[in-house]
Amino acid sequence: xxxxxxSTLWSVGVEYQDHLSTGGDxxxxxxxxxxxxxxxxxxxxxxxxxxxxxxxxxxxxFSALEHYFDNGWRVKLDLxxxxxxxxxxxxxxxxAGDWYDVDTLVAYRWSGKPEQNSVxxxxxxxxxxxxxxxxxxxGGSYYQLExxxxxxxxxxxxxxxxxxxxxxxxxxxxxxxxxxxxSRTQEEQSGAYIATRLNPVDRVSVILGSRISNW
Numbered sequence: 399x400x401x402x403x404x405s406t407l408w409s410v411g412v413e414y415q416d417h418l419s420t421g422g423d424x425x426x427x428x429x430x431x432x433x434x435x436x437x438x439x440x441x442x443x444x445x446x447x448x449x450x451x452x453x454x455x456x457x458x459x460f461s462a463l464e465h466y467f468d469n470g471w472r473v474k475l476d477l478x479x480x481x482x483x484x485x486x487x488x489x490x491x492x493x494a495g496d497w498y499d500v501d502t503l504v505a506y507r508w509s510g511k512p513e514q515n516s517v518x519x520x521x522x523x524x525x526x527x528x529x530x531x532x533x534x535x536x537g538g539s540y541y542q543l544e545x546x547x548x549x550x551x552x553x554x555x556x557x558x559x560x561x562x563x564x565x566x567x568x569x570x571x572x573x574x575x576x577x578x579x580x581s582r583t584q585e586e587q588s589g590a591y592i593a594t595r596l597n598p599v600d601r602v603s604v605i606l607g608s609r610i611s612n613w
Contacts, residue, residue, distance in 0.1 A: 403465075405465055405466040405467070405468075406463070406464070406465045406466075407462075407463075407464045407465075408461070408462070408463050408464075409461065409462045409464075410459075410460070410461040410462075411459075411460050411461075412457075412458070412459050412460075413456070413457070413458040413460075414456065414457050414458075415454070415455070415456040416455050417452075417453065417454050417455070417456075418451065418452070418453045419451065419452050419453075420448065420450065420451045420452075421444055421446055421447075421448050421450055421451075421567065422446060422450050422451070422452055422486075422488055423444060423445055423446035423450070423488075423489075423490050423491070424446075424488040424489070424490040424506065425490040425491070425492065427439045427443060427445055428493055431493060431494075431495065432493065432494055432495020433495075437493075443564055444564065444567065445490070445491035445560075445563065445564060446488075446489050446490060446491065446567075447489055447503070447563065447567055447568065447569035448567035448568065449487070449489070449569075449571055450487050450488055450489045450505075451485075451486070451487055452484075452485075452486040452487075452488070453484065453485050453486070454482065454483065454484040454485075455482065455483045455484075456480065456481075456482045457480065457481050457482075458478060458479070458480040458481075459478070459479050459480070460476070460477065460478040460479075461476075461477050461478075462474060462475065462476045462477070463475045467523075469523070470523055470524055471521060471522070471523030471524075472521065472522050472523065473519075473520075473521045474518075474519070474520055474521075475517070475518070475519050476516075476517065476518040476519075477516070477517050478514075478515070478516045478517075479514075479515050480513070480514050481511070481512075481513050482511070482512050482513070483509075483510075483511045484508070484509060484510055485507075485508075485509040486507065486508045486509070487505065487506075487507045487574055488505070488506050488507070488508075489503055489504065489505040489506075489569075489572065490503070490504055490505075491503055491504075491557065491560070491563070492504060493560075498554075498556075500556050500557070501556065501557040501560050502554050502555065502556055502557060503554065503555050503556075503557055503563075503569060503572065504552070504553070504554040504572075505552065505553050505554070505572040505574050506550070506552050506574065507550035507551075507552075507574035508547070508550070509547060509548055509550075510545050510546065510547040510548075511545065511546055511547075512543060512544070512545035512583075513543070513544055513545070514541065514542060514543040514544075515541070515542050516539070516540065516541045516542070517539065517540050518537065518538075518539045518540075519537055519538055519539075520535065520536065520537025520538075521535070521536055521537060522534070522535050527596075530597050530598070531597065532594060532595060532596050532597055533594065533595040534592075534593075534594050534595075535591075535592070535593045535594070535595075535607075536590075536591065536592040536593075537590070537591055538588070538589065538590040538591070539587075539588065539589050539590075540586075540587070540588045541585075541586070541587040541588070542585070542586050542587075543583070543584070543585040543586075544582075544583065544584050544585075545581075545582070545583040546580065546581070546582050546583075547580050547581045547582075547583075548576050548579075548580040548581075549576065549577045549578060549579045549580055549581070550574050550575065550576055550577055551573050551574055551575055551576075551577045552574065553572035553573050553574060554572070555569075555570070555572055557569070585613075586612075586613070587611065587612065587613045588611070588612045589609055589610060589611040589612065590609070590610055591607065591608065591609035591610075592607060592608060592609075593605065593606065593607025593608075594606055594607065
């Protein structure tokens with residue numbers, strides 16, 4: 399953060415995150431078996447094998463420029479660029495009677511590389527009306543996202559020994575390799591807004607405003 403002029407403040411920052419979690423379960427655990435009896439799973443029970451994982455890496459660069467005018471008005475410009483990458487293999491156990499006749503392990507995979515940019519500009523200041531001071535806020539924003547993803551195989555295997563899976567987390571890997579093809583997502587959002595805080599009498603404010611958005 400730097401005071402680049404007497405009434406102008408500039409700030410810039412970088413945020414980085416590298417995350418990996420393993421052994422996740424997509425469905426969670428049911429409260430009842432198919433015959434209606436309680437499962438009584440303990441809080442530490444995991445119905446998913448140890449080869450499941452969720453990995454993500456995030457990098458964001460952001461900057462803001464804020465200027466204060468002599469008349470009390472303030473204008474701020476915010477810019478942000480971020481790049482993310484994620485890869486998840488999420489196996490889950492479906493107990494007999496949920497969707498399958500026998501206890502079954504199913505596995506899915508998702509990955510993608512979203513990249514996004516955003517810009518926000520807003521101004522805040524006071525004005526006089528009918529002998530009283532009021533506040534006005536106005537601004538606009540723009541957001542753009544592009545993401546590319548891949549398609550993967552989905553698989554399922556019957557579970558011969560559920561207790562062994564719960565106890566050890568070991569189960570043969572299910573094929574979730576790329577199946578060919580993929581997806582591309584493009585998204586744009588823009589908007590503008592205006593709001594005022596009217597002060598007709600002391601200790602009472604009336605707020606009026608409107609926003610128009612395009613997606």
